[in-house]
Amino acid sequence: MEVQDNNRVFFPTHVEEVLRESFLEEDTQGRGYVESKNIVNVVRKVLGIFLTHTEKAKVLGKAEYLAVKGLLSVEDFITIMADTLAETTHWGNLKTEVAGYVGIDTLQEQIRKKVLKRGFEFNIMVVGRSGLGKSTLINTLFKANVSLRSCSKSEEKVEIPKTTHVKSVSHVIEEKGVRLRLTVTDTPGFGDQINNDNCWLPVLDYINEQYENYLSEEQSVTRKKHIPDTRIHCCLYFISPTGHSLSPLDIEFMRRLDRCVNIVPVIAKADTLTIEERVGFKQRIKQDLANNGIRTYPMKELEEDPEETVTNNKIRELLPFAVVGSNQQYPNNGRTVYGRKTQWGLVEVENRSHCEFSDLRDMLIRTHMQDLVEVTRSVHYENFRQDRLASRRGRTQFNGQVIDMDSMNESSL
Amino acid sequence: MEVQDNNRVFFPTHVEEVLRESFLEEDTQGRGYVESKNIVNVVRKVLGIFLTHTEKAKVLGKAEYLAVKGLLSVEDFITIMADTLAETTHWGNLKTEVAGYVGIDTLQEQIRKKVLKRGFEFNIMVVGRSGLGKSTLINTLFKANVSLRSCSKSEEKVEIPKTTHVKSVSHVIEEKGVRLRLTVTDTPGFGDQINNDNCWLPVLDYINEQYENYLSEEQSVTRKKHIPDTRIHCCLYFISPTGHSLSPLDIEFMRRLDRCVNIVPVIAKADTLTIEERVGFKQRIKQDLANNGIRTYPMKELEEDPEETVTNNKIRELLPFAVVGSNQQYPNNGRTVYGRKTQWGLVEVENRSHCEFSDLRDMLIRTHMQDLVEVTRSVHYENFRQDRLASRRGRTQFNGQVIDMDSMNESSL
Numbered sequence: 001m002e003v004q005d006n007n008r009v010f011f012p013t014h015v016e017e018v019l020r021e022s023f024l025e026e027d028t029q030g031r032g033y034v035e036s037k038n039i040v041n042v043v044r045k046v047l048g049i050f051l052t053h054t055e056k057a058k059v060l061g062k063a064e065y066l067a068v069k070g071l072l073s074v075e076d077f078i079t080i081m082a083d084t085l086a087e088t089t090h091w092g093n094l095k096t097e098v099a100g101y102v103g104i105d106t107l108q109e110q111i112r113k114k115v116l117k118r119g120f121e122f123n124i125m126v127v128g129r130s131g132l133g134k135s136t137l138i139n140t141l142f143k144a145n146v147s148l149r150s151c152s153k154s155e156e157k158v159e160i161p162k163t164t165h166v167k168s169v170s171h172v173i174e175e176k177g178v179r180l181r182l183t184v185t186d187t188p189g190f191g192d193q194i195n196n197d198n199c200w201l202p203v204l205d206y207i208n209e210q211y212e213n214y215l216s217e218e219q220s221v222t223r224k225k226h227i228p229d230t231r232i233h234c235c236l237y238f239i240s241p242t243g244h245s246l247s248p249l250d251i252e253f254m255r256r257l258d259r260c261v262n263i264v265p266v267i268a269k270a271d272t273l274t275i276e277e278r279v280g281f282k283q284r285i286k287q288d289l290a291n292n293g294i295r296t297y298p299m300k301e302l303e304e305d306p307e308e309t310v311t312n313n314k315i316r317e318l319l320p321f322a323v324v325g326s327n328q329q330y331p332n333n334g335r336t337v338y339g340r341k342t343q344w345g346l347v348e349v350e351n352r353s354h355c356e357f358s359d360l361r362d363m364l365i366r367t368h369m370q371d372l373v374e375v376t377r378s379v380h381y382e383n384f385r386q387d388r389l390a391s392r393r394g395r396t397q398f399n400g401q402v403i404d405m406d407s408m409n410e411s412s413l
Numbered sequence: 414m415e416v417q418d419n420n421r422v423f424f425p426t427h428v429e430e431v432l433r434e435s436f437l438e439e440d441t442q443g444r445g446y447v448e449s450k451n452i453v454n455v456v457r458k459v460l461g462i463f464l465t466h467t468e469k470a471k472v473l474g475k476a477e478y479l480a481v482k483g484l485l486s487v488e489d490f491i492t493i494m495a496d497t498l499a500e501t502t503h504w505g506n507l508k509t510e511v512a513g514y515v516g517i518d519t520l521q522e523q524i525r526k527k528v529l530k531r532g533f534e535f536n537i538m539v540v541g542r543s544g545l546g547k548s549t550l551i552n553t554l555f556k557a558n559v560s561l562r563s564c565s566k567s568e569e570k571v572e573i574p575k576t577t578h579v580k581s582v583s584h585v586i587e588e589k590g591v592r593l594r595l596t597v598t599d600t601p602g603f604g605d606q607i608n609n610d611n612c613w614l615p616v617l618d619y620i621n622e623q624y625e626n627y628l629s630e631e632q633s634v635t636r637k638k639h640i641p642d643t644r645i646h647c648c649l650y651f652i653s654p655t656g657h658s659l660s661p662l663d664i665e666f667m668r669r670l671d672r673c674v675n676i677v678p679v680i681a682k683a684d685t686l687t688i689e690e691r692v693g694f695k696q697r698i699k700q701d702l703a704n705n706g707i708r709t710y711p712m713k714e715l716e717e718d719p720e721e722t723v724t725n726n727k728i729r730e731l732l733p734f735a736v737v738g739s740n741q742q743y744p745n746n747g748r749t750v751y752g753r754k755t756q757w758g759l760v761e762v763e764n765r766s767h768c769e770f771s772d773l774r775d776m777l778i779r780t781h782m783q784d785l786v787e788v789t790r791s792v793h794y795e796n797f798r799q800d801r802l803a804s805r806r807g808r809t810q811f812n813g814q815v816i817d818m819d820s821m822n823e824s825s826l
Contacts, residue, residue, distance in 0.1 A: 009596065009643075010582040012564035054638075087641045089532025089592040091585035098586050099556040103779040105589040107533050108525055110783035117717070119502025120520050143512040151425035169423040172504035173511050176518040179502040183422065221802045225467075225791045228500045230422075304530070366516040370523035378638045389634045 011085065015094045019081055022046050023074045032074070036067035039077065043084070048092030052304040055088055119172075119179035121229045122369055123210075125261070126184070127203060127253065128238025129191040130160055132268035137236075137325035138184055140338060140349060141361055146171050148186040161189035164199045166206040168230075185232060191249055200253045207232050207260050211384040231381060233372045234297070234364065235261045238268040239320060243277045245284040254294045260380055262297035262372050264364070265289075270322035270355050271340060271347045278322050285320055296320075298368065302375060311367070321360040324349050424498065428507045432494055435459050436487045445487070449480035452490065456497070461505030465717040468501055532585075532592035534642045535782055536623075538674070539597070540616060540666065541651025542604040543573055545681035550649075550738035551597055553751060553762060554774055559584050561599040574602035577612045579619040581643075598645060604662055613666045620645050620673050624797040644794060646785045647710070647777065648674045651681040652733060656690045658697040667707045673793055675710035675785050677777070678702075683735035683768050684753060684760045691735050698733055709733075711781065715788060728776055734769040737762050 026034045026042045034042065043059050044051060051059075059080060066076045085091060126134040126147075135147035145151060148169045168185040185206070190199050210230045217227045235257065239250055254263055265285070267273070273281060289296065296319060298312040326349050329336045338349040349357045364372070439447045439455045447455065456472050457464065464472075472493060479489045498504060539547040539560075548560035558564060561582045581598040598619070603612050623643045630640045648670065652663055667676055678698070680686070686694060702709060709732060711725040739762050742749045751762040762770045777785070 010561065010564065010580060012558075012582060012584060014564075085583065085585075087637075087639075089534070089585050089594045091592070091594075094585065095592075096557050096559060096584040096586050098588065102554075102556050102586070102588055103774070104533070104586065104593045104782075105591045106779045107591055107593070107783060108529070110780070111528055112521055112525065114783060114787070115524055116521070120517070121502070141515075143515050144509050145425075146509060148423065151423065151427075167423060169425060170498065171425060171509040172498075172502055172507065173509050173515065173517065175511065175515055178518045178520055179504070179508075180517045180520070181502045181504075221799055221806075223795070224500075225795075226500075361516070366519045367523070369517075370520060370527060374527065382636070382638075386634055393634075 009086065011082065012096060014096070015085075016078065018046060018094055019078055020074060023077050033071040034077070036063040036070050036072050039063040039072055039080065042077065043081070046081070046093050047084075047088075047090050051088075051090055054304060055084065055090065058087075059084055116177060118226065119181060120369075121181045121183075122373065123168075123183040123185065123230060123232050123234075124364075125187065125203075125207075125232045125235045126238065127187045127190055127235060128268060129240060130188065132238040132240060133325050134186065134236075134238055134268075136327060137238075137266075137268070137323060137357075139327055140325040140357065141364065142173060142182065144171070144173060146173075146182060146184050148184060148188075160192045162193070164188075164190045164202040166202050183230070196249055199249070200256050203253075204257060204260065207235075207257070208384065211381055212388070214381065215385055215388060229373075231376050232261050233369075233376045235263050237263055237265045239265055239285065241267055241269050241272045241281070243273055243281050245281075246288040251288060251292050251294070254289070254296070255292055258295045259383060262375055262380070263294075264297050264360070265320035266360060267320050267322040269324065271324045273322065282320065282322065297372065297375070299375075299379075302379060315359075315363055315368075318356055318359050321356040323357045323360055324355045325357070422499065424495065425509060427509070428498075429491065431459060431507055432491055433487060436490050440487075446484040447490070449476040449483050449485050452476040452485055452493065455490065456494070459494070459506050460497075460501075460503055464501075464503055467717060468497065468503065471500075472497055529590060531639065532594060533782075534594045534596075535786065536581075536596040536598065536643060536646050537777070538600065538616075538620075538645045538648045539651065540600045540603055540648060541681060542653060543601065545651040545653060546738050547599065547649075547651055547681075549740060550651075550679075550681070550736060550770075552740055553738040553770070554777065555586060555595065557584070557586060559586075559595060559597050561597060561601075573605045575606070577601075577603045577615040579615050596643065609662055612662070613669050616666075617670060617673065620648075620670070621797065624794055625801070627794065628798055628801060642786075644789050645674050646782075646789045648676050650676055650678045652678055652698065654680055654682050654685045654694070656686055656694050658694075659701040664701060664705050664707070667702070667709070668705055671708045672796060675788055675793070676707075677710050677773070678733035679773060680733050680735040682737065684737045686735065695733065695735065710785065710788070712788075715792060724780070728772075728781075731769055731772050734773040736770045736773055737768045738770070 022042050022045055023034065024030075025045075026038060040056060040059055040063075043056075062080045062083060063072060063076075066072060066080065072080075085094070124138070126138055128134055135149045138147045139145055139150060146169070148167055151169045165188050166185060167188070168183050170181060170183045172179055172181050174180070187203055190203065193199065210232060214227060214229070214231055217223055237250070237254060239246065254265070257263060267278070267281065267285070270278060288294075298315060300309070300312070300316075303309045303312060324340060324347050326338045326340050326347075328339065328341070330339050330341055330346055331337075332339070332346060332348065337346075337351070340347040340349075348354045352358050435455050435458055436447065437443075438458075439451060453469060453472055453476075456469075475493045475496060476485060476489075479485060479493065485493075498507065537551070539551055541547055548562040551560045552558055552563060559582070561580055564582045564584075578601050579598060580601070581596050583594060583596045585592055585594050587593070600616055603616065606612065623645060627640060627642070627644055630636055650663070650667060652659065667678070670676060680691070680694065680698075683691060701707075711728060713722070713725070713729075716722045716725060737753060737760050739751050739753050739760075741752065741754070743752050743754055743759055745752070745759060745761065750759075750764070753760040753762075761767050763774075765771050
């Protein structure tokens with residue numbers, strides 16, 4: 001069964017046999033064709049239920065493209081399957097049986113060793129007015145003094161800059177042999193002026209500058225084996241605990257940046273809100289986000305399978321996380337806990353009935369850190385790259401001739 | 414400590430302090446500078462012994478570049494370190510301590526889940542004259558009928574084509590939840606003609622065509638989230654068990670292709686050689702490879718650390734693997750083993766005292782499969798890409814104007 005003649009890729013005979021049988025099963029009346037809208041059923045029967053949303057969408061797209069009056073022949077079906085099989089490892093019933101232990105399960109360990117040797121990179125940005133506890137929260141998340149303010153010498157006098165500044169500090173932290181280069185980017189001055197017009201612009205510029213640097217390294221002729229990743233993988237946006245709703249600046253910032261970066265909104269200093277206030281505030285924020293079409297992380301449309309959707313739905317239910325940060329430890333029922341002590345009680349940072357710090361930490365670090373990195377790479381960076389390349393093309397086609405500006409720049413290196 | 418002003422990346426105060434202290438320790442006479450050739454000692458003291466060869470080479474290169482009369486100031490040293498720290502997670506004593514469990518060790522599990530979901534891809538090519546047991550060996554390696562011949566319908570009559578053909582067959586095999594899309598590429602007709610001039614050319618063309626496809630997808634404006642990898646990760650080259658030395662065609666093939674693909678030479682049908690013959694044959698082949706400057710996998714110059722070198726030295730010692738393949742199983746001391754039964758005894762394929770099949774299988778599948786993929790990506794593909802981009806530039810600069818042929822092609826899509 002020759003499938004792609006130009007690539008000279010064949011599939012095993014048993015694969016073609018199973019495909020033909022499955023087609024015949026669906027074609028109960030023996031007409032020699034099946035309806036294109038039913039083709040996903042056949043595919044699912046053959047490949048199993050573990051097809052991702054993207055794979056399903058591709059199959060449907062190809063089926064629609066090939067169908068004549070909504071009908072597909074067995075040869076059409078085989079063409080669709082060949083394209084699908086060439087891009088996935090979800091082969092379901094088409095898998096080839098092995099007669100004994102081969103050892104491909106060791107690939108997990110081989111990969112683990114490789115990534116452990118290189119270590120990980122994670123870049124997180126904090127945005128919000130001063131005084132909302134951004135530095136404290138980030139220090140609480142990583143149980144270390146990793147915020148810019150804790151690391152610079154001029155810790156005592158904190159001056160608010162006249163415009164939004166963007167500054168980063170890098171650390172390496174290690175746990176059980178896993179090394180992470182963590183870069184925390186702060187945005188002092190954001191939202192702190194009398195007139196905050198365009199105060200989001202330096203933030204957007206910084207994010208795009210990192211994409212630009214990456215793109216330029218990726219396109220250079222002699223590029224690095226591993227391109228250092230300075231792209232912002234997550235932007236924690238701090239909402240003032242006013243108890244009202246989102247401010248116009250909150251909405252403006254998130255609307256401007258949600259296509260460029262993973263935004264995770266948090267309600268800062270949530271210990272200032274009563275239980276009822278928090279519930280109502282959250283509800284109004286959710287409404288504001290929805291009304292303004294703001295896309296926060298994790299995004300539903302990127303989910304690949306139902307399992308992921310179930311996990312992420314729980315997270316979306318909690319958003320925006322109402323958090324409390326603290327570097328201080330206090331004794332509490334025989335244990336020491338991070339918290340904020342007042343005359344009337346102790347707010348425990350990691351107590352899930354007190355606030356949602358633990359939920360935020362679990363998502364950012366323990367369950368979704370790698371996903372934040374991959375979404376940045378495969379969605380936000382790709383969007384940037386696509387726009388940049390398309391606009392270069394547009395600009396250069398202006399003279400009726402296509403010249404890639406890239407290669408012109410590179411040649412002057 | 415501001416390091417890269419344009420990128421606005423800072424390092425924590427404690428990092429600068431450790432760097433200054435270490436510099437002063439090396440500058441025993443308090444002259445304010447140290448010799449540039451000693452700088453690696455300082456770096457090693459600070460970052461630990463786990464610097465890779467590449468990282469060491471980079472540090473030395475930067476030190477030489479900055480040194481004045483072979484001497485470096487503390488500011489030079491900090492500049493060197495800043496560049497180094499921005500590209501590695503090997504921070505040794507410069508790491509930031511965390512005060513409790515954060516959870517970054519979960520990154521291993523996060524990555525494992527991601528790669529398991531996607532599955533793996535491995536493309537292996539077999540090259541050698543007909544009758545050397547290429548199909549049998551590949552079937553033995555994966556304990557399944559994965560070779561082209563076992564999968565095509567015309568199994569009975571095997572015709573030798575008049576030139577070298579290149580044909581691939583894809584499978585998915587699964588073991589303990591790990592799915593691998595395995596593509597086996599065969600080269601029927603290679604070395605089987607009266608005149609075998611240029612019979613390696615279709616093989617080289619096929620390999621380069623896969624690189625070209627990948628490059629073109631990588632450079633397209635709207636590229637796939639995951640580019641299907643059809644690049645050949647390993648080329649198993651079958652040497653005739655003549656007992657003499659390499660044939661001129663063996664040498665020609667490997668010399669032409671060793672810069673394009675990972676070549677693993679094997680002595681086919683090694684059961685035809687006595688112990689003494691095998692030892693002598695191997696020795697002469699090693700000599701031939703060395704005399705002709707042929708680089709086989711694994712390549713010493715790519716090794717990143719001493720541990721890797723130790724492992725790979727053992728493999729290089731064994732090369733070329735003297736192998737025997739078989740689909741047949743025989744009872745042997747209460748167990749069933751793969752082997753070849755003759756009147757005078759049973760050759761056990763997986764018995765390390767009989768042949769080196771197990772060593773080949775361990776390397777290809779259980780220890781180095783991921784490395785073969787990564788070397789293909791980061792060395793062979795990058796070489797191809799560099800040559801292609803450079804030659805495009807050369808061609809288009811011919812008219813005194815730089816035009817990227819890529820974007821011209823793309824615009825016609």
